[in-house]
Amino acid sequence: MRRISIFGATGSIGQSAIDLIRRTPDQYQVVALTGGRNIAQLANDARELNAEMAVTAFPEYLGDLQAALSGSGITVAAGEAALIEAADRPADWILSAIVGAAGLAPGLRALRQGTTLALANKESLVAAGPLLMRETKAHGATLLPVDSEHSAIFQALVGEEMDAVERIIITASGGAFRDWPIENLATATLAQAQTHPNWDMGQRITIDSASMFNKALEVIETKEYFGVTPDKIEVIVHPQSMIHAMVGFNDGGLMAHVGPADMRHAIGYALHWPKRGFVPVERLDFAKLAKLEFRAPDELRWPALRLAREVINAGGLTGAVFNAAKETALDAFIAGKIGFMQMAEVVEEALSRNTDAASHNNDQVTLDMVRKTDHLARQTAKEIIRQQGA
């Protein structure tokens, strides 16, 4: 039996992972499940999968979780220290699917076990990529991508030499507003932004898809995972979301990863890796696919893509600034304090006020430094939002 833990079990990715595990429960011993505010879901899943431990990230929900799991024998805990305790519990496979920078500390801690960390939490790689990579190596751990694009790239690279890679192309659906007149974007509402044409995902990543901040994070993620320079990373708008990524080689060959828009494929690949195992996603019928379209992304519509390249070029802790400012701007948009296009303005201004972040040497970055930079960048972004008169 493989011992597995899921961080962010109550979210969209966590629930997809549980959907896979529940099909063959005798293959897995569930060690820890963590969630946030969705206590009913967390308690139900912990009971059903007979987890050893259930953790809510928020101490104010501890009483509810204790009540929901009373008599079950499952260890119940809450807060950041409890997430770390869960990450210390020996497991063969740990899924990092908390949303936002909050996923970084438990993910880093899990790596110390020398385990396999399946990483959906792209924000931690953007904020602290070199640190995550260093810790992975230092502890003999394995980091597997659970983003559809990066899983696709990873699969296309099996058996290949990185020296032969000329380009990595990641696709973007274009999100909710890809066909909107650009002048209408300033007045786009929350309800409009949180509806995705192809993927069924959590609220935050869905809005990030509409603004392309999600793709910007993925460009940085690509650089961190695969160690390529930004000139080798391309983004192409592909409204059908059938091709997730392509890798181009020095002989002109291009490997494209094609599949349905269902995150269970990427999660299942990481779960079964290094083998392939059955995953119950739709099988594509090419005769029924009407067409596959591609178009270059418009960086006036999606300034986040330009910012991503600037972040990579700046280096150091600039990714931590970018992610923290992005999360703060997204909070402000969700709260109705700023408009849709102002998110990128806030992030760009926060980057320009935190240029010191670039001076850090990647090899010396620590969790403490990332946290301080994250905190400062959030303060800066809040200040910018206030100054904008929102």
Ligand code: NDP
């Ligand atoms: P959701 O918002 O659906 O779920 C987030 C999870 O994190 C929930 O379990 C939530 O708990 C928990 N959580 C929220 N805030 C905190 C916190 N401060 N501390 C600890 N846990 C917290 O997100 P998604 O599943 O959509 O995304 C998860 C991660 O995977 C993100 O990094 C995202 O970018 C990435 N990703 C997602 C994809 C998708 O298809 N959804 C695709 C590729 C990557 P609760 O809900 O109980 O409050």
